[in-house]
Amino acid sequence: MDSRTQLTSSPFPVAETVCPVLKNDWVNDLYKHLIVEAPHGAAHSEPGQFFHLLCPTIGDKAPFYRRPMSIYRIDKAQGRLEFLYKIVGTGTATLAQLEAGETLNILGPLGRRFDFAKRARHIVQVARGVGLATLAPVAEAAGKLGIRTTAVLSARTPRHLMSVEYLRSMNAEVITVTDSEGTSDVAAVERIVRRLIEKEGGDFLVTCGSNRLLQLVQRLGREYGIAGEVALEQHMGCGNGMCFACVREFHAPEGGITYRRVCWEGPVFDIQEAVSW
Amino acid sequence: MVDMRVRIGSIELKNPVMPGSGTMGEGLAHVMDLNRIGAIVTKTITPDKREGCPPPRMVEYRDGSLMAIGIPCKGPDYYIDEILPHYREYGTPVVCSVSAPSVEAFGNLAAKLSVPGVSVIEANISCPNLEEDGRAFGMDAEASARVIRRLKEMTDRPVWAKLTPNITDIAAVAQAVEAAGADAITCANAMLGMAVDVESFQPALGNITGGMTGPCMRPVILRMAWQVARAVKIPIIGSGGMASANDALEYLMVGCSAVQIGTVNFIHPTAMLDVIEGIEAFCRRKGIARVSELTGAMRSRKEYREQQAA
Ligand SMILES: Cc1cc2nc3c(=O)[nH]c(=O)nc-3n(C[C@H](O)[C@H](O)[C@H](O)COP(=O)(O)OP(=O)(O)OC[C@H]3O[C@@H](n4cnc5c(N)ncnc54)[C@H](O)[C@@H]3O)c2cc1C
Ligand SMILES: Cc1cc2nc3c(=O)[nH]c(=O)nc-3n(C[C@H](O)[C@H](O)[C@H](O)COP(=O)(O)O)c2cc1C
Numbered sequence: 001m002d003s004r005t006q007l008t009s010s011p012f013p014v015a016e017t018v019c020p021v022l023k024n025d026w027v028n029d030l031y032k033h034l035i036v037e038a039p040h041g042a043a044h045s046e047p048g049q050f051f052h053l054l055c056p057t058i059g060d061k062a063p064f065y066r067r068p069m070s071i072y073r074i075d076k077a078q079g080r081l082e083f084l085y086k087i088v089g090t091g092t093a094t095l096a097q098l099e100a101g102e103t104l105n106i107l108g109p110l111g112r113r114f115d116f117a118k119r120a121r122h123i124v125q126v127a128r129g130v131g132l133a134t135l136a137p138v139a140e141a142a143g144k145l146g147i148r149t150t151a152v153l154s155a156r157t158p159r160h161l162m163s164v165e166y167l168r169s170m171n172a173e174v175i176t177v178t179d180s181e182g183t184s185d186v187a188a189v190e191r192i193v194r195r196l197i198e199k200e201g202g203d204f205l206v207t208c209g210s211n212r213l214l215q216l217v218q219r220l221g222r223e224y225g226i227a228g229e230v231a232l233e234q235h236m237g238c239g240n241g242m243c244f245a246c247v248r249e250f251h252a253p254e255g256g257i258t259y260r261r262v263c264w265e266g267p268v269f270d271i272q273e274a275v276s277w
Numbered sequence: 278m279v280d281m282r283v284r285i286g287s288i289e290l291k292n293p294v295m296p297g298s299g300t301m302g303e304g305l306a307h308v309m310d311l312n313r314i315g316a317i318v319t320k321t322i323t324p325d326k327r328e329g330c331p332p333p334r335m336v337e338y339r340d341g342s343l344m345a346i347g348i349p350c351k352g353p354d355y356y357i358d359e360i361l362p363h364y365r366e367y368g369t370p371v372v373c374s375v376s377a378p379s380v381e382a383f384g385n386l387a388a389k390l391s392v393p394g395v396s397v398i399e400a401n402i403s404c405p406n407l408e409e410d411g412r413a414f415g416m417d418a419e420a421s422a423r424v425i426r427r428l429k430e431m432t433d434r435p436v437w438a439k440l441t442p443n444i445t446d447i448a449a450v451a452q453a454v455e456a457a458g459a460d461a462i463t464c465a466n467a468m469l470g471m472a473v474d475v476e477s478f479q480p481a482l483g484n485i486t487g488g489m490t491g492p493c494m495r496p497v498i499l500r501m502a503w504q505v506a507r508a509v510k511i512p513i514i515g516s517g518g519m520a521s522a523n524d525a526l527e528y529l530m531v532g533c534s535a536v537q538i539g540t541v542n543f544i545h546p547t548a549m550l551d552v553i554e555g556i557e558a559f560c561r562r563k564g565i566a567r568v569s570e571l572t573g574a575m576r577s578r579k580e581y582r583e584q585q586a587a
Contacts, residue, residue, distance in 0.1 A: 014307040016547060064337040065544060107546065237335055238543035240304035244346045245335040259328050259349065264304065
């Protein structure tokens with residue numbers, strides 16, 4: 001499909017584009033940081049949305065479908081998109097082999113963004129693992145609207161807290177907790193979030209990357225009567241609402257359980273409608 | 278200029294390329310202009326509301342995937358009020374795929390969905406027939422024919438019969454639906470398969486079995502399209518494993534008048550446009566004026582040799 005190597009732009013908001021890789025470097029032993037030149041994507045992206053990446057086929061590693069990755073940073077000025085990803089299997093392993101100067105075929109932006117603009121004055125982020133990537137652009141976008149952000153970042157070790165500098169540069173307050181320092185148990189995070197709500201005016205909760213933290217944030221959201229959103233993951237086919245492969249269970253507003261597509265109705269969902277796993 | 282129009286019974290399509298049912302959606306309109314494809318084929322509608330199969334719904338392979346989606350559906354009223362309006366604005370005919378658990382219900386559903394904006398009814402007869410112990414209608418020539426006869430009584434729209442490949446003698450079913458009045462045949466739906474997650478000793482799919490689709494299926498379904506083409510006179514729409522113009526040309530040459538692109542839309546949402554452009558370029562290169570001349574244009578190896586010698 002040679003015609004596709006020419007794809008750089010599109011009159012449509014969602015597009016398949018072929019992007020030069022500017023950087024694809026390790027940030028620690030598990031994660032890589034990918035930067036691509038993507039003027040179309042950067043122009044149309046919003047925090048919480050994702051791109052569906054066509055990970056290359058290398059040897060016997062042939063990922064058939066694309067792999068969804070949250071946008072870690074949207075650089076509209078330079079027309080760049082950044083991703084932060086963990087190598088877990090076939091697709092991320094071949095993605096990790098891309099080098100600066102090569103190209104990557106991306107499809108997006110896809111999915112529903114975080115919706116805090118009219119609802120928040122002080123966003124409290126609670127992120128772990130992949131969630132660090134997903135929630136990072138919230139701080140930048142919120143800052144532009146004069147909304148304050150405090151990010152509670154959880155990781156195995158301090159080395160795995162990847163977005164601290166970036167978030168601080170966006171004027172977010174950052175609180176870190178780690179397993180290795182013994183500070184990341186749910187009770188400890190609960191004390192921090194309660195303080196942010198009670199003493200600092202935290203009025204909107206966003207979370208991603210941990211089931212236990214989702215349950216915590218759901219419980220606190222209910223108790224204090226504050227809204228929030230969660231970004232969820234599921235194995236995806238098309239990423240564009242068409243195949244219905246990436247459904248998860250949700251509490252239906254009329255009661256009972258319903259399936260929703262993570263790629264189309266999400267990946268950002270109301271915190272109370274999400275079913276923890 | 279290549280004339281890309283094709284005729285499927287009483288309707289004319291601006292080109293022979295359309296999506297397979299269940300492999301396009303509203304999301305496609307965010308990526309491309311739906312005016313450019315030959316037809317819009319909507320996901321199968323059932324009379325009842327369905328949530329679909331429990332996840333996991335997908336297993337992927339090197340060149341295809343196994344999916345058990347289970348036709349989630351919000352019912353015919355939702356289709357008419359919420360789905361169809363998205364597609365009416367395009368100058369592209371809408372093919373409405375239907376499925377039901379009984380012959381009677383098939384007919385009533387098609388009648389209900391024969392509303393302005395729906396040009397064709399495609400009968401997805403791969404679904405279980407509740408009157409026959411859940412055996413798919415499409416696995417039985419007589420049951421398939423009964424569905425088509427009923428649909429022809431209940432709607433004035435052309436009826437396309439979409440056959441299942443999960444059968445030994447597909448030509449027999451093709452002949453039965455032709456005799457029952459089908460205006461065209463779509464060949465074919467997904468092949469049944471399954472997978473086991475050996476680490477956890479569980480079926481890999483929530484539904485245990487699923488439909489295998491994608492490029493790996495092309496040789497098998499292409500063979501079926503060829504068998505159907507030799508057995509019937511009505512137009513055939515190929516559906517199975519096409520990823521490129523070349524793949525679509527194979528289907529046209531074995532006797533199809535049009536093609537449906539399915540799984541590949543999930544990876545390259547504008548794949549249909551590449552297929553259209555590629556077919557047109559092929560016709561130009563070969564000096565073919567009308568794409569319809571490609572239908573059944575495959576010749577025997579002997580015939581080819583003789584022509585070369587002459
Ligand atoms: C909207 C969205 C945004 C995402 N953002 C990021 C991100 O910013 N950074 C990041 O590192 N990852 C992110 N992910 C997860 C990422 O898509 C998967 O890790 C990736 O698809 C795995 O591909 P693979 O081929 O390497 O693994 P595979 O070989 O496909 O799978 C390896 C293992 O991981 C499991 N697995 C694969 N995908 C998922 C999934 N989506 N959910 C649960 N289990 C899975 C498989 O079952 C298998 O056990 C996101 C996922 C979604 C849905
Ligand atoms: C996720 C998925 C959903 C599908 N849904 C339907 C459906 O609702 N009705 C139907 O008749 N066929 C359905 N199909 C079958 C396709 O229309 C097509 O016939 C089949 O996938 C073979 O073509 P392909 O190999 O190009 O995908 C579905 C296929 C897939 C992969």
